[in-house]
Amino acid sequence: RTMRNLQLSYIKSILFSELNVENVHRTAYDSDKQIFYISTDHIIYSFDVDNDDDKSLRQAYETQEHSIEDLCYVSEINCLCIALSNGDLLSYICDDNIENIIGTMDTKIHAITLSPDQQILTIVSDTKLLLLSVMNEFEPIAEINFDTNEFGLQQFVNVGWGKQETQFHGSLGKKAALLPTSMGTKNIFSFDDCRTKISWRDDSDYFAVSFISKQEQCRMIKIYNKQGQLQATNDQVFNGCLEHSFAWKLSGESIAVPMRMNNGQKSTISFMEKNGLKHGDFELVKEDEKEYHVQHICWNKDSTILCIVLHTAESSVKDKPERNNSSKGSSVLQLWSTNNYHWYLKQCYKFESLQIQTILWDMESTNRIHFIFDNGQYRTMTWVWVTNIKSADNRTLACVIDGKKLMVTDFTHSSIPPPMCTYTIMCPSTIHSVVSSNNSNDQLLFALSNGVIALCKSSLPSSDTVSGYETIKHLPEITAHYIQSVIKIDSNMNDCTHFTLFNDQLYYIELSVLHVHNFERIVQSIQLDFLCLTTAIGQNAIYFESTNGEIFYLNEKQQIKIVSKIQFPRRCPQFSIVIQGNDEKFVGLTDNYRLYLNSNELLHNCNSYFIHDRSTIAYSTLQHQIGFISLTNSNNTHQNNVIDTKRRTGK
Structure with missing residues (x-):
């Protein structure tokens, strides 16, 4: 499990013309019926995710006077809960077209979120939090004003240990003990959407609220139990550094929060425990020199993958955020996974001139994700965990992808636990996948996200080798692979899957079309009438498995x-x-x-x-x-x- 890679196995993309000029900002998903709900300012659309014969968009609900702020689907009672800009909270049964008003808040609703056990509906405005019991006809459980100076029930007790004046300050001397402690810079980033957000823990016992504190003049996070009792407030090291998105790990261990430090120059994903303290972090990897911020962050069903959506500075919300602002920036979708206390960037997809408006993981299929672009395009992608083993010339190599690094371990000579490895191949772009091969020689191929296929051999490169690549050996006596040449394929790498080298030709699938590439050009394209899940190499043929198990x-x-x-x-x-x-x-x-x-x-x-x-x-x-x-x-x-x-x- 520690040496696995994520391999893209399935892509589906639908362009809805109805959403081309609309602003998609909220989605909901009925996993029982496989129906996806899309909310624009005044209309809620729906469509069947897995019905390939019906790709139409149906209008499920429309409001004329007030805009739609948020929605969620309650499968227990088979209805949509809809929040409007005037404070109204509605329940809408789609099958029967029955609309009921649950209640009205005196301020604008920012978000409504359903607990994972579907028992509690949480509603937040600028400063108020309301908990409703779903199974008791939305009876109120608690009403809370969260912008207060209270820390919570898990307030720390100071017994005098570890005071600043008792610490050793090295070359700074004793005067450093008298300096005031830095409490963080009061700051709200220009791209912050200024909306209050909620994230539940998977057992539904706790939830966290991220909001702009008018008292502290910065974004803060408070943690409550399901009865509405305040448990903890984020540690002061987070103040002035928090971005607007966050996500509680479904396994319950910690909350992933994007942070900007060093005057916004360093972007990290930090982890907060339910007592408000920081517990580890990792620094984000940028594909280029553009300025990015974290727009969305979410965990998959079993908490093995952390999805992060980055937006360029061109798509940032400036000054006073308005939801109707158009965007010309790009989006980057990153998938991270951790093992042995190291965070690996397993996949990275850059979408030029497209902004991901909303994104969510599938709760039935563990590694499947759904998202919608600002041009009205719906897209779903599914990954599988694979182990890339290369056995040739009495050598057994294991290849692990980590962003722009391919970490190779030669088990023939050593058994090194990850994240260490025998040698590392550095690339100018993030690595998309390792190419499967039936070759018995020492050739190693992998695909990069910029559409390049890199060919490696264990022989030393010639003097005119391609630039931007480097092999770093961690054990001098081991024979390593070096980049010999690169080729550019005329395909969109975001749509390509199942790279296979067979009989000295490269095979890969681009949106249900099988391409055959001879390392100079595409020599043949074959339309597939099935959805390919994975491939395997036989003695004289390439085999494909469809999503329903056919070979x-x-x-x-x-x-x-x-x-x-x-x-x-x-x-x-x-x-x-x-x-x-x-x-x-x-x-x-x-x-x-x-x-x-x-x-x-x-x-x-x-x-x-x-x-x-x-x-x-x-x-x-x-x-x-x-x-x-x-x-x-x-x-x-x-x-x-x-x-x-x-x-x-x-x-």
Whole structure:
């Protein structure tokens, strides 16, 4: 799990002309019916996400007098909750077109948010917070004025330890002990939308409120329990540094908050515990020298991916923010993941002259995200976790992507725990994916987000090698890979998936079109009539798995054919082909740890596997065991030699 990469497996894009001149600012999602709701200033539209035959946009609700401020979908009672600019809170049953007024606030509503258990609806204005019980006909639970000087129930007790005057100040001398403590700069950034926001913890016991404090003249965060009792306020180190977006990690450990320090020169993602204290951070990576700020931040369902949306300074809200301001800036979508206390930039997508208006993760499909651009384009993207292993010339290499770095570990000579590695290949742009290959030589290929394919070999580069790339060896005695050449492909890298090198030609899919590239130009393009989930390389063909588990292959005549007798019962993001004479066997592993051989389930607790010598499946389990399955045995029964890899505790 510590050496995995995110691989883009599925893209769907729809351009809605109805939204081209409208300002999309809020969305809601009915995961049961797969219906996506889009809110403009006065109209709520809906469409079926997974219905490829119906790509129309339907009008679900319209208001003439007052603009729509926010909305959320309550699946328990099958209705939309809608907040209007005059303070009205409505419930709207879409199937029956029934509208009811829940109540009215005396000030403008900034946001409404539903707790993860769908029991509590939170409503915030400039300074007030209202909690309503969903299952008790929206009865009020608590009403709170959050812009106060109170810290909360978790107020720290000072017993005199660690006072400034008792600390050692080094070369600054004793006079430093008498200097006043810096309490942070009072500051509200020009791009701040000045709206109050809410983020719930996944167990629905706590939620956080981010708001502009009129008393402190800066953005602050306060944390409450579900009864509305104030628990904590952010530590003063956050004051004057907070940006307007934030997100509570669904696993409940901490809150991710974007911060700007050093007079706005340094952008970081910091983590706040529920007692208000800071607990770690990492610095954001910029694709270019433009000025960016964090517009959106959100966690996926299992908290393994942190999504960050950056906007350029051209799209920043200046002075007095208005929601109707047009934007000519760009958006950058970044996906981050952590292991061994190191944060990896796994994916980065730059959208020129497009601004991501709203974004949310799918709560059913773990690694699927939905977002909408300001030109009315809806887009959904799905990623799968893969392990990029290269075995050639008696060497086994593991490649890990971290932004502009490809971290390579040679397990033939050393076993180095990540984030350390044997050597690093530095690139001028972020790395999109490592290219799969059936080559037995030492060639290594990877795709960059700027549309470049980099070719590496272990031989030293010539004197006229391409600039902007560098190989840094961390172990001098190891043979490393060096960039030999680069090629530019005539495709939008944001739409490209499944890069594969087969028979010295590059294959990749761009929006359901399979391209064949001979490293000079695209020589053939084949329209696919299925949605490709993943690919695998066989002995004489490339195989494709569709999203419903069907297996296809590309024959010698460059025609797509289906393997009619084989279909996985569930989609398998990782699958392999084993050729034994004239017999083809397909091994697949699902996201929920089920291992299949053709249509038969072998295991339900497998987290990885490896095919050895086309005769044996070596696998690992969630119980930290390694086992073996013979592919030559007609019954495919488990062998008895299962090895327990748990660490000994000495008990």
